[in-house]
Amino acid sequence: MSYFDCDKIQYEGPTSKNPLAFKHYNPEELVDGKSMKEHLRFAAPYWHVMRNELGDPFGGGTAVMPWDDGSNSTENAVKRVDVFFEFLEKIGIDYYCWHDRDIAPELGDLAASNKALDTVVAKLKEKQAETGVKLLWGTACLFSHPRYAQGAATSPDASVYAYAAAQVKKALECTKELDGLGYTFWGGREGYATLLNTDMKRELDHLGAFLHMAVDHAKKIGFDGPFYIEPKPREPSTHQYDSDAAACLNFLREYGLMDHFKLNIETNHATLAGHTMEHELTVSANAGMLGSIDANRGDTLIGWDTDQFPTDIYGTTQVMLVVLGMGGFTTGGLNFDAKRRRESHDPIDLMHAHVGGMDTFARGLKIASAIRADGRLAEFVKERYSSFDSELGKKVEAGQCSFEDLEKIALANGEPTLASGRQEMLENLINEFI
Amino acid sequence: MSYFDCDKIQYEGPTSKNPLAFKHYNPEELVDGKSMKEHLRFAAPYWHVMRNELGDPFGGGTAVMPWDDGSNSTENAVKRVDVFFEFLEKIGIDYYCWHDRDIAPELGDLAASNKALDTVVAKLKEKQAETGVKLLWGTACLFSHPRYAQGAATSPDASVYAYAAAQVKKALECTKELDGLGYTFWGGREGYATLLNTDMKRELDHLGAFLHMAVDHAKKIGFDGPFYIEPKPREPSTHQYDSDAAACLNFLREYGLMDHFKLNIETNHATLAGHTMEHELTVSANAGMLGSIDANRGDTLIGWDTDQFPTDIYGTTQVMLVVLGMGGFTTGGLNFDAKRRRESHDPIDLMHAHVGGMDTFARGLKIASAIRADGRLAEFVKERYSSFDSELGKKVEAGQCSFEDLEKIALANGEPTLASGRQEMLENLINEFI
Amino acid sequence: MSYFDCDKIQYEGPTSKNPLAFKHYNPEELVDGKSMKEHLRFAAPYWHVMRNELGDPFGGGTAVMPWDDGSNSTENAVKRVDVFFEFLEKIGIDYYCWHDRDIAPELGDLAASNKALDTVVAKLKEKQAETGVKLLWGTACLFSHPRYAQGAATSPDASVYAYAAAQVKKALECTKELDGLGYTFWGGREGYATLLNTDMKRELDHLGAFLHMAVDHAKKIGFDGPFYIEPKPREPSTHQYDSDAAACLNFLREYGLMDHFKLNIETNHATLAGHTMEHELTVSANAGMLGSIDANRGDTLIGWDTDQFPTDIYGTTQVMLVVLGMGGFTTGGLNFDAKRRRESHDPIDLMHAHVGGMDTFARGLKIASAIRADGRLAEFVKERYSSFDSELGKKVEAGQCSFEDLEKIALANGEPTLASGRQEMLENLINEFI
Amino acid sequence: MSYFDCDKIQYEGPTSKNPLAFKHYNPEELVDGKSMKEHLRFAAPYWHVMRNELGDPFGGGTAVMPWDDGSNSTENAVKRVDVFFEFLEKIGIDYYCWHDRDIAPELGDLAASNKALDTVVAKLKEKQAETGVKLLWGTACLFSHPRYAQGAATSPDASVYAYAAAQVKKALECTKELDGLGYTFWGGREGYATLLNTDMKRELDHLGAFLHMAVDHAKKIGFDGPFYIEPKPREPSTHQYDSDAAACLNFLREYGLMDHFKLNIETNHATLAGHTMEHELTVSANAGMLGSIDANRGDTLIGWDTDQFPTDIYGTTQVMLVVLGMGGFTTGGLNFDAKRRRESHDPIDLMHAHVGGMDTFARGLKIASAIRADGRLAEFVKERYSSFDSELGKKVEAGQCSFEDLEKIALANGEPTLASGRQEMLENLINEFI
Numbered sequence A, B, C, D: 001m002s003y004f005d006c007d008k009i010q011y012e013g014p015t016s017k018n019p020l021a022f023k024h025y026n027p028e029e030l031v032d033g034k035s036m037k038e039h040l041r042f043a044a045p046y047w048h049v050m051r052n053e054l055g056d057p058f059g060g061g062t063a064v065m066p067w068d069d070g071s072n073s074t075e076n077a078v079k080r081v082d083v084f085f086e087f088l089e090k091i092g093i094d095y096y097c098w099h100d101r102d103i104a105p106e107l108g109d110l111a112a113s114n115k116a117l118d119t120v121v122a123k124l125k126e127k128q129a130e131t132g133v134k135l136l137w138g139t140a141c142l143f144s145h146p147r148y149a150q151g152a153a154t155s156p157d158a159s160v161y162a163y164a165a166a167q168v169k170k171a172l173e174c175t176k177e178l179d180g181l182g183y184t185f186w187g188g189r190e191g192y193a194t195l196l197n198t199d200m201k202r203e204l205d206h207l208g209a210f211l212h213m214a215v216d217h218a219k220k221i222g223f224d225g226p227f228y229i230e231p232k233p234r235e236p237s238t239h240q241y242d243s244d245a246a247a248c249l250n251f252l253r254e255y256g257l258m259d260h261f262k263l264n265i266e267t268n269h270a271t272l273a274g275h276t277m278e279h280e281l282t283v284s285a286n287a288g289m290l291g292s293i294d295a296n297r298g299d300t301l302i303g304w305d306t307d308q309f310p311t312d313i314y315g316t317t318q319v320m321l322v323v324l325g326m327g328g329f330t331t332g333g334l335n336f337d338a339k340r341r342r343e344s345h346d347p348i349d350l351m352h353a354h355v356g357g358m359d360t361f362a363r364g365l366k367i368a369s370a371i372r373a374d375g376r377l378a379e380f381v382k383e384r385y386s387s388f389d390s391e392l393g394k395k396v397e398a399g400q401c402s403f404e405d406l407e408k409i410a411l412a413n414g415e416p417t418l419a420s421g422r423q424e425m426l427e428n429l430i431n432e433f434i
């Protein structure tokens, strides 16, 4: 039975007026000698595709889900797997991601929830084998249940901390069972509502210990994919500890975790933190820590995570410039952590939304590749710093220079003359490729 | 001759209606066995008091400065010193801060500028000796001159880099000459206008090298006060590398500079970064890195640095809770990095402004002390984490626990029951003291 | 049976350390010859007190509600009324507000929902009579149900429009039945998600027609209390038509509705719109359109409506300065449109929260009254504009002046000399009273 | 003599790699039967092109201006006119805008300033005649001089008010002398720094009177172009009265000025007000009040007016959809109220910047035209509201419907069923044309 009222989405090229066709994403087409599909490594998030009812703080869900019986049963959960794989097949996406609690129900106690999870994981394993779809990463939902209202790994309550540990242990094992390529932490409740009742130092120490236990357990069970941390500055908490890439890197350095973690950068979280997406990607990539991407888009006039589908070609171009610049993804990919608007309630809207996101990234890839092939942008940047390619520059970069050396030069030189930064010219250059 | 139309500001107590009297700041009054003056260590910034003409991007200066002949001469600069010390004496502030270029003029070449600086520093030294006033910190202005338009220690141009180094070298030497207690870096142009023309990695490597040279030079000349970095997220640049406390700490850790630096946290910069002041202070203090404070206040509905005087008692209470909590300042203090509104153009407005700021901090100090003496707030927090004072908690905190240990507990326990976070009750508790 | 584990909250004065006592709100105490209770006219919102489960977009409800059987039944709804009145009695609040759908369940069809509403309204009427509590205003919930996902009075679908009209008709009749003093419109879904699919002009025309029908129906049924519009800039919609006071006034002027409406101004909505609360209040009061207040507080570093309890004394002082300045409320009051934090899940937290809000407003009232009695603030403002009390000023204000008249004066005068705006002195003055 | 190191910019088509050629703007090319030039009506602002030294609050000007002798003389001002017209000629822009004080110096007294203005206006008139260039609008600078620090038409000081009136009178007469098509008010200082010292009502009454005098004077001198108000929410003031389109419309309606004014909408001011540009344009156009456009772009992560050049094709497409939708400009046009970044200090950067802005608008025009020709977008919107094309809808829209009529329908109908809003599909549709 089919729940998505369309055939498998096909590439029809830029002149097609079929809204349910790709106009740019042609999976096997080569860009720089690698297929678009391998470059982009699209993933679909189980939560938004299957479980998001499209409610908001002011109103209930609108999503039409004819496949869902509305129950919290394991049977219903297993049934959803088939629908999800129908979706993946029709849209042509090869990777996916999940939280434990969106694939399987939370039941009366932990043992029962674990059992339900095993059942669904078995079904997922079967479908993976059948289709070749892969798990990009798994994660545990440590933010929805009221027990986590005051934190999970940073809860003031040791029982909650233990519960969270047990949940991550299981989610990690399921990720391993499904040959997941990575495992993600998004600390939805790891932060505070008010500093008045919070011992930040103690909470972060607990979080550090928690992540070390995750590293140890991964080793024990033979999971060797990377861990990812996904930064986000606020929401749901007033402040979340993993507020941006720099805050995460600072934490990982302080707690000795740099070797085991990478970052999973989300566009909307970047802008909520007051940064551009390309900033957060560059900070991560410079530290050798860019692991994966939650590909969506925010509305910078809105103060919460709207998780809209990426439809801005400028944005996807910037993302792909960084990704190509670091040599492409290894374990990571482009996970559409995006949801339809509450008004887009039909199953077919899922198709429209993903077609748009995939096409927009395909264009970003092709444009970024063209900009790199053209070479003018990179050349401008190289030239701009060329005074540091001198002897003096080398000495500075080798840490062998002193203020006295430099003062001598400054006193001898006249006033430095700057070259224009040419921002407007470079912005025009980008538009040549859009 | 007097330029401030008032006598020395006196403490007259809370019932005074004299706008030019302290109602709360009583310098020698003891709070927790230490005088208010020693607790607060107020400093005045030379730039705002003496040099701020109160212009803005849409209009010229309004400040009435009858002592200033408007020239860029060294004589004029020396004359200003007397006025500044009259100000300090009348307001009763014992510390001050400067940038090289606000105490002395930038002249035709570096050698001439250095010479002018020496002349003014000699005058300052004389006034310090005469009055007992101390230099809290010095700094070099690496952001106003057009040569720094594209950065100083992160300039793409090696000549600019050398110039900046020479300027910091000299400013450091002047700070040493004046027995300055610290030296501050605020990276006004260390950032970027657009990533399109920027090699962020290379710029940060240059900055790391630069700061190491500063550390080396300090050792060479026997300056042993700490260096401070002052975070700010944007303005004037689109992005500034030292965007918040976490970004600075991450940088200092990456480049091996943690032992030589502390942070100078400014209220308005905290809020521009999307954080509360108490957040930034707590992050810094937890890392043992809270050095000094730029005491002002922003307008969170406005997107730039308004640097208003601190007049919010809640804000100063939060600051003093952190300061008392870490045992008080050592080398640092409360520098009023604040300016009058453009409409407050009279010299006497400088008095109104500082009286208000000092009184507001005096209240913050007394309230914070009373909250600590009362003990209910601290007790609530301690109690909230008490489940980690158990054997299990200790094991976790010692890094000796595993996910398997915790899973056993979680499976054995029933559902955790959380205690209320009581945010509203705690907010009411604070109001008991306001 | 008692659900709130405390006695009736008593006034114990400022030295009390009892968290569940008023330290400032003394209902019968006279301020400027009127009791605090009459000045403040506190109201409790049925939705936050009785129905808010304290969920958020990332997690389910945490609120402990032992009185609620969790069903959508009319019986459960009737039972809640008793609990609500216990709450009102213990906290000492005399007014309340409701949406139709938080007092009574939405059932299978409109007729059934209307019937349920009648049952609950009968119960409320009985309790009002028994206790003397009054309905400050009623309103219809036109935002939660999926049918309103694309608007109610601005829905693109005429059936939805009709449904909304029927719902408002009934809510208005129930308000009348309960002798409600006013009726409020908050246009939660009156706006758009994207302009791409929106005919803004047509939607606003429909809204204008809708409000005229409400005015007509009020007349028909003899409801003579004012209608209120409550501005809010965004959330849940991307843009909401009633974005701030000025947008509402512009709309009311355009559609000829100024005589029938006033504004209900909420603090958190003001700041989300980028305005201070005192700005929105002043704009409304100047137009003779300040009707009522939703008394809460936002977090200006957070981009959504946190609806926190008012605990900032500066804020309540500013509100009460405007309220006293316009001669007090007539039909309106201070409705605590505020919710506890998600972590404050106990029923007793409702008590802490309201005690804090009421005490903070009591202080605001007393401080505002003292500032007015002192007179220095008002005198400063009067003096500041005194040059317009001249003949020329009168001519200008009477609309009898021309550019030619003024040019003659400007050419004759020398350069105008401004008096300082003295912002810092005035901020200090306020602090004398805090 | 030539100051811009390039020939007249030519159209070379989309494949050109010449950064100083138009790739899309082909002035005489017809779009929908009208030349691109007539559609777009580009204007250059005298202030940014000729007078912007590219300083910012943290540093001095960087702009290289070899034509300027740095003096405040009338001779220098007259010399600049030739340079400006060289610029216009080379870039191919036919309209311009000015403030009185950027074309001519402010001298020792008003009479002298007026005389200088007459001299420059005579020169401008000559150049206009010579080249065919037209004045899109003139305006008086009522914000830079310290006399306006507390407002111009809303100053608390009647002498300042008179001075402002005299200045507007003269600027209006100069606009008339140059056959200006319109006259603009941007109320840079019409607002407040703090409400504590402000009588908002009195200030707005004065502003209303002032604008009526402008209308009267225009009539007297035979100036029949429209007046424009340019909204902006804050900066330089804490709050500016003309904060957004709705606030301006509300003011104009209240003071009876709707017939004489239109709005001049600026992109960066729209986003600073928390609105999209297309929102502000639509609000204005719906009221029949969209007069002209300040074509620039902001950075929504930055809290001040960056006035960047428009280089985002999505943005210009949205603008041109509204402009084409209202039938094109009448008296207004696209004024590039945009400045180069401070790092782009060369005169040639002015060329790069304008080439980019003009090309981006040319693409926006062609794309908007294509979207309109395609028809699918408009058709979707029309269809979405089609239930109001019914008898019932007509009755509602005619104001002939009552709540009783609608309730009958709602009770008779079942639950309304909504059609999806299809936001994602429509966003994809736009991308088909980008």
Ligand SMILES: [Co+2]
Pocket: A230, A266, A294, A337
């Ligand atoms: Co994500």
Ligand SMILES: [Co+2]
Pocket: A266, A268, A269, A305, A307, A337
């Ligand atoms: Co997100």
Ligand SMILES: [Co+2]
Pocket: B230, B266, B294, B337
């Ligand atoms: Co500072």
Ligand SMILES: [Co+2]
Pocket: B266, B268, B269, B305, B307, B337
């Ligand atoms: Co600052």
Ligand SMILES: [Co+2]
Pocket: C230, C266, C294, C337
């Ligand atoms: Co409200």
Ligand SMILES: [Co+2]
Pocket: C266, C268, C269, C305, C307, C337
């Ligand atoms: Co609200």
Ligand SMILES: [Co+2]
Pocket: D230, D266, D294, D337
């Ligand atoms: Co403009």
Ligand SMILES: [Co+2]
Pocket: D266, D268, D269, D305, D307, D337
């Ligand atoms: Co602007």
